[in-house]
Amino acid sequence: MxxxxxxxxxxxxxxxxxxxxxxxxxxxxxxxxxxxxxxxxxxxxxxxxxxxxxxxxxxxxxxxxxxxxxxARFLQDLWRDVVGACRRLVRYRRYSLVVIGSLGLGLGAALVMFAMVDAVLLRPLPFHQPDRLIRLWETTPEGDRFSTSDANLADFGEQIEGLSDLAAVQWQPTRPALLRGGERIALEAMSVGPSFFRTLGVTAALGRTFGDEESRRDVPSRSVVLSHQAWSTVFGAEPAILGREIDLDGHLWTVIGVLPRGFRYGAEKPQIYLPYRLDPLMERGDHWLSAVGRLAPGATLGGTRKEAAAIAAHLAEQYPDSNAGWGVLLEPLPESLLGPGVGRTQGILLSAVGLLLLLACVNVANLFMAQMADRQEELRLRRVLGSGRLRILQQLLTESVVLAFAGAAAGLALACAAVPWIRSLDVTIPRIDEMAVDARVAAAAAVLAVISSLVVGLLPAWAATGSTRGAHSQRPGQRSAGAGRARAVLVACEVALASLLAMAAGLLLRSFESLAAVDTGFSDHGILLVQIDLPAEHYPESSDDVRRFFSQLIERTQTLPGVVSAGATVTSPFRGPRLANYVAAEEETDKRAFVPIRWQAVTPGVFRTLGIPLLRGSDMGSAGLRRETVISAGLANRLWPGEDPIGRQMRWIHAQGRLFEVVGVVGDVQDLVLGAPPEPTVYLPQGIFGRTSMTLAVRTEVPAGLIAPIREIVSDLDHKLGAPSFSTLEEQRADALSQPQLSLQVMSSFSLLALLLAAAGVYGVVAYSVSQRRRDLGVRLALGASPGQLVRDLTLRNLIPVAWGLLAGLLAALALGGTLRSLLYQTSPFEPSVVLGVALLLGLVGTASAWLPASRAAKLDPQVTIREE
Amino acid sequence: MPKPTPAQTAKDQPDLLQGTLDLLILRTLQAGAMHGWAISRRIQQVSDDVLTVQQGSLYPSLHRLARKGWIDSEWSVSENNRRAKFYHLTEQGRRQLVEETETWERLSAAVSRVLQEA
Incomplete structure (x- = not known):
């Protein structure tokens, strides 16, 4: 130059x-x-x-x-266009507000969903190279995923060369009590292998994590690592916490480190981490551990899977009693932690929000076209004066970009308000509490704004800047047939999109209703649940102290006024833990005949308290010391089909396992996952197992009135115990519904927005056509047409695209119904009541939004309209 | 993109290619400073009315040449006492003219040869 x-x-x-x-x-x-x-x-x-x-x-x-x-021409034009566009926005305030509002709603919803999906699915786990991490499961002879045992895990860890690290995780948090100043605080704890943090690649924020010292076999380790949350809340964020000895369940533990803020493995939020060393002497068939491992450098998942399978086969040969038929499964950690269904649910909600955004764009495109029609004359004049088509396109697109960015700003504001609200809902979706409006969401907003401005602006602008021909033949404001058709198509699209979303919401609603009305097999009214955790140092598991404590607790609770019955169970309804094992009929000798079951340790009286019907035989004896069991009807049918199970012997875990006599059969229950088929269940006497963490269930008319007396009984039995936590069965059942409820709430708010947008779209088109045809309508009125006839005509004519859209939407819903199936419980994706309801609803909304502006035509004064031009 | 066309373009008057118009403008300005209207008249006269400069493309061409630095302009008074913008060749423009004339001659000679021989 x-x-x-x-x-x-x-x-x-x-x-x-x-x-x-x-x-x-x-x-x-x-x-x-x-x-x-x-x-x-x-x-x-x-x-x-x-x-x-x-x-x-x-x-x-x-x-x-x-x-x-x-x-430098382009920049000048751009600047001029931006200024011009802003001026237009201010001049046409109402129009701008509608456009920005529509886009803001659509973009806001999309951004909230993006923030959720980003937190739950997209953002990599906060570990070193998370895609190299795997979770190890064993598989049962039936091919189900199952936890692993100490001895097997030790062998896997030593023998699988494709894994550089393999650490045990005791998945279900236990709740040891911290003794401080005479007060006991129950802490959520997770026991992990000493290499756990090294495997994940997580280093402590303060001090260190578990290392060689905790791996030594000769001395028991008493090191504890605190979560950031526990350090800051329970220990007041004291910097001098390292090396401090704390009393957990009567033993002194040394705090060696504090984890970084937000560290978390899975959905649980343990407050402290205790070292767990594998015990190779434990029964090899005792499956209770989870494990996380890291692929060795250079190893592939496929290769390591093969290697692990070979080792599992070898173990099965070596230890046929416990391992015959068992295999091993390596699962990528990110997928595994997410849990089944979450990814799919989020995918469906994300597509739904995509539809909503599309609908908002179509709506705005529609408004834009109406604007264009009004500006035809201006644009045509500019073309005739020699303005290039591209130049005008540039200007119109600038307008839509300015609008879209204003809409995106509104959407961001909406998301900023909605995200903290969703986080506060306390939904059981892993990592949802990491959801935030951050730079990534802002970037997504910008991208969406650009895309939607193109969608919104390009078509109308292209249509509007078309030929210059016919410049003289058309009067200002007269719309061409082509533009009218294009707008009818847009209306049909809007209605189709809205009906699709309404269908989805309707189906989820039906499904949610049936899920909420599920017969769990027990009654959930008027039951108070009390979680009791006995400190292990005073109450060794299955000791007489444990037995005495619970039998006295139940006995004294039963004497309280207002109590109908009481009993204790190890599994708190809808909370767990889910204990699993294997049983078979005594006469079975084949190892493969063992049936995977859920089991619970219970005290007598639990069935009556929870309202689980006793179908045959009797409850267990009151002392609960005999080897007797009550089993679920489903299991009875499986072990002794067509025979009377009462008095038969059931074998526990494996061929050499203990025998239990079946004394009763109770109804099947769904007490963990609502909507999942009931599992075969074995109830064993708490008297034999003597579990220290139990849930006391109390049937009563006055749940709230019992909290104080029961607390008194507990502290009377052992004044050193911390206060137990109380809830009702209804509350716990409601928790189990929280995830489907969130899907439902999100989907119904989307479809509500979609209905609003579609209604606004139809209204806009009809209102516009009425305003364009004022003269025409005035003439008809002057010639004696009745206003009612006119309104009917206008309404009906504009309902045609609505009907087409409805038809298209319902057809699309039928075609896509299958994708929703995984979210639906006992609801067909083609539920006729939902299809009908949606058709009716959209028909009504469409008619109303077409009739409203049409009715204005009847109020026209022909005297005025005819002379207008 | 439809260009505004001058109303009368006789059929036997060839449309000027853009590069050709640039060359003609440069050559015309070799005689001295001239305003736009005079340039178009002069091209028409010298070519015995064979070449009509489409005035619609004359000014864009002038501005393009000015931007490239081959011609420069200043406001002055015309022979009829009218204020007009006069264009003149720059040093760079002179060099460009020599170069482009050579290119043109080579090209037209080649075209003529093909027309005669082939």
């Missing part, structure tokens, strides 16, 4: 107005010289002026081309 060229460019950028003026003058002087010349040749002034102008051509076009050559 030469010096002169640079100077010219700079001048054009800095002094565009002067260049403009010069260009004006240059062209004017050209015209005058040409006119003079032509007059000199004998033309008269008017002729000369006319032919000179014709010879020069469109002045605006020439100016445009000249400006093109000045360079």
């Amino acid at each position: 030469s010096w002169r060229e640079l100077r010219n460019r700079l001048r054009s950028l800095l002094r565009p107005d002067r260049l403009e003026a010069e260009l004006d003058e240059e062209l004017r002087s050209h015209l005058e010289m040409d006119i003079e010349h032509r007059m000199a040749r004998g033309e008269n002034r008017r002729q000369a002026e006319r032919s000179a102008r014709l010879a020069l051509g469109g002045i605006e076009g020439i100016k445009e081309e000249c400006r093109d050559s000045w360079g």
Whole structure:
């Protein structure tokens, strides 16, 4: 670029107005010289002026081309367009608000969903190279995933070369009590192998995590690592916490480190981590551990899986009693932690929000087209004066981009308000509490804004800047048939999208209703649940102290006024833990005949308290010390089909396992996952197992009135115990519904928004067509058409695209119904009541939003409208 | 993108290619400073009315050449006492004219040869 060229460019950028003026003058002087010349040749002034102008051509076009050559042109235009667009926004305030509102709602919903999906699915786990992490399961002879045992895990850890680390995780948190100043605080704890943190690649924020010292076999380790949350709340964020000895269940433990803020493995939120060392002497068939491992450098998942399978097969040969038929499963950790169904649910909600956003865009495109129709005259004039189509497109697109960014800002504001609210709902979705409006969400907003502005602006702008022909034949404001058709199609699209979303919401609602009304097999009214955790140092598991404590607790509770019955169970309804094992009929010798079951340790009286019907036989004896069991009807049918199970012997765990006599059969229950088929269940006497963490269930008319007396009994039995936690069965059942409830709430708010947007769209189109045809309608009224007839005509005509859209939406819903199936409980994706309901609802909304503006036509005064133009 | 066309373009008058118009403008300005209207008249006269400069493309061409630095302009008064913008060749423009004339001659000679021989 030469010096002169640079100077010219700079001048054009800095002094565009002067260049403009010069260009004006240059062209004017050209015209005058040409006119003079032509007059000199004998033309008269008017002729000369006319032919000179014709010879020069469109002045605006020439100016445009000249400006093109000045360079820096694009920026100038852009700036001018942005300023112009902002002015228009302010001038057409109502229109702008509707557009920004529509886009804001659509974008806001999309951003909230994005923030959720980002937190739950997209953001990598906060571990070192999370995609190299795996979770190890064993698989049962039936092929089900199952936890692993100490001895097996030790063998896997030593033998699988494809894993550089493999650490045990005791998945279910236990609740040891911290003794501090005479007060006991129950803490959620997780026991993990010493290499757990090294495997994940997580280092302590303070001090250190478990290391070699905790791996030594000769001395028991009493090291404890605190979560950031426990350190800051329970221990007041004391910097001098390292090396401090704390009393947990009567033993002194040394705090060696504090984890970084937000560290978390899975959905549980343990407050403290205790070291767990594998005990190879434990029964090999005792499956109770989970494990996390890291692929060794260079190892592939596929290769390591094969290697692990070979080792499992070898173990099965070596230890046929416990391992015959068992395999091993390596699962990528990110998928595994997410849990089944969460990814799918989020995917479906994300597509739903995509539809909603699309609907908002279509709606705005519709408004935009109406605007374009009003601006036809302006645009046509500019084309005739020589403005290039691309130049006008650029200007119109700038307007839609400005609008879209305003909409995105509104959407971001909406998301900022909604995200903390969703986090506060306390939904059981892993990592949902990490959801935040951050730079990623803002970036998503920008991308969505650009995309939607293109969707919104391109089609109408393209249509509006079409041919310049017919410039004279149309009166201002008269719309062309093509634009009318395009808008009808847009309305149909809106209705289709809205009906699709309404269908989805309707189905989820039906499913939620049936889920909420599920017969769990026990009654959930008027039952108070009390969680009791006995400290292990005073109450060794299955000791007489444990037995005595619970039998006295139940006995004394039963004497309280208002108590109908009471009993204790190890599994708190809908909370767990889910204990699993294997049983078989005594006469079975084949190891493969063992049936996977859930089991619970219970005291007598639990069935009566929870309302689980006793179908045959009797409850266990009151002392609960005999080897007797009550089993579920499903299991009875499985072990002794068609026979009376009472009095039969059931074998526990494996061929050499203990025998239990079946004394009773109770109804099947769903007490962990609502909607999942009931599992075969074995109830064993708490008297034999003597579990220290139990849930006391109390049937009563006055749950709230019993809290204080029961607390008194507990502290009377052992004044050193911390206060137990109370809840009702209804509350716990409601928790189990929280995830489907969230899906339902999200989907119904989407479909409500979609209905609003679609209604606004239909309203807009009809209102516009009424305003465009005022004259026409006035003539008809003047000629004697009845206003009622007119309104009916207008409404019906505009309902045609609504009907098409409805049809398309329902067909699409039928085609896509299968994808929803995984979220539905006892609800067909083609539920007729939902299809009908949606058709009816949208029909009503469509009619109302078409009738409302049409009814204005009846109020027209023909005297006025006919003279208007 | 439809360009505004001058109303009368005789059929036997060939449309000027853009590069050709640039060359003609440069050559015309070799005679001295001239304003836009005079340039178009002069091209028409010298070519015996064979070449009509489409005035719609004359000014964009002038501005383009000015931006490239081959011509420069200043406001002055015309023979009829009218204020007009006069264009003149720059040093760079002179060099460009020599180069482009050579290119043009090579090209037209080649075209003529093909037309005669082939």
